[in-house]
Amino acid sequence: MMKNLLKTNLVIGVRSYVYPIYVLIGLAYGLMLMAFPEQYLPAMVPIFLLFEPGLVGFMFVGTEIFAEKKDGAIGALAVTPMDWKSYIIAKTLLLSVLSIIGAILIMAIGTRSLNGLPYVIIGVFLVSVVYTLLGIGISAKYHDLDDYFVPILAVMVVSLLPFAHYHGYLTHSVWKALYIVPSYPALYFFKAPFEEISRGTLALSGIALLLWSAIAYHLAKIRFYKYAVEGLR
Template identity: 30%
Template sequence: MRRMLNAWGHDIHFQVRQGFYLAYLLITVMYCLLLSLVPSGARADVSVLVVFSDPSALGFFFIGGIVLLEKGQNIYDNLFVTPLQVGEYMAAKTLSLAMLSTLSAAAVHLSAFGWEGFSLLFLAGILLTSAFFTLIGLGLAVRCGTLNGFFLASPFHPLTIWEVLYGLAVLVVGIGLAYLWAKRSFINHIVLKIGGRGQ
């Protein structure tokens, strides 16, 4: 746990240094300004699209850039001779990017609606969705080095408690499966090829 937390702190420092937070601050401000121009009758629908298509998928795009950068700098050649485990590395990356996504989504929602509809359930949905897409992005990035865009759409009708529980359960199961797939991809395409044994 301590190694993962240290890696998580390092990832946040790296993201700040590389301008991720500044870039997403500007993007978030842009979204907030655009939402303020949307007629109030359509604002809820547009807000859902913005929150669940961009901030929640942020990890998918950023993890691809991070992995490609780290591969290009040969960071992996030395990283896994340290006590840091692949699972800890992945958890730190996923948590740091999911946190950035959640902060951005929260800012967009609060700017458009204030505290109305803002809840732990809303934050959990963003966090879990971002974690899922980050893991999918990581698995693709280590396999082929290129990323395709994915966008999420959310239903526009009130959800029953069973739909909420079902949605959360699907995300949790999806995260588990994506984690296992991404970890296997990372081991096969990075860890086992360290030292010039493959591209």
């Protein structure tokens, strides 16, 4: 079942140009980073790495679900004895793999180096899982990108705030609440190629993203079945 779902999602994603565009965005980000002087890369690369698997993935998975609703794919699958958990996992795995490809392009082209790539791959995979699952859970209630725009904007703003806090722009103690935002632990993985990050910090960051993955999966499972499968309003 999982193999067939992965194959089906891959074919649909390629035919609809969603997946090729996803990879091309990673290529474009890498080319954009080439325009920055080398001293700015430690600050800019992590932002682009978050945009690729996180914010772009959050938007694209919603677009996929809208398309599958409109062409009747979800409605057709709803009458089959399919395990919807497998559907959610298959879509999440595919987008996570594409995110890794995009991250490699960003590092290889944008920094002309693959130093610290294992840290980046781990961070990208985990944060992609979180944001893709959140995208599935949140977008399930909407029917087009216009309705989904406000959630996208809200997630984008909140997810970028940890960068400002990390670099010392948000100094009030109240901003420590940003540590719970999933982009914050991901930031440590994306910073690891450029500065010394302790293994303890990376381990805690990984645990935090795994916890977020569990929360996001639970949200996606409940909301997707409620709104996309059953069609409740």
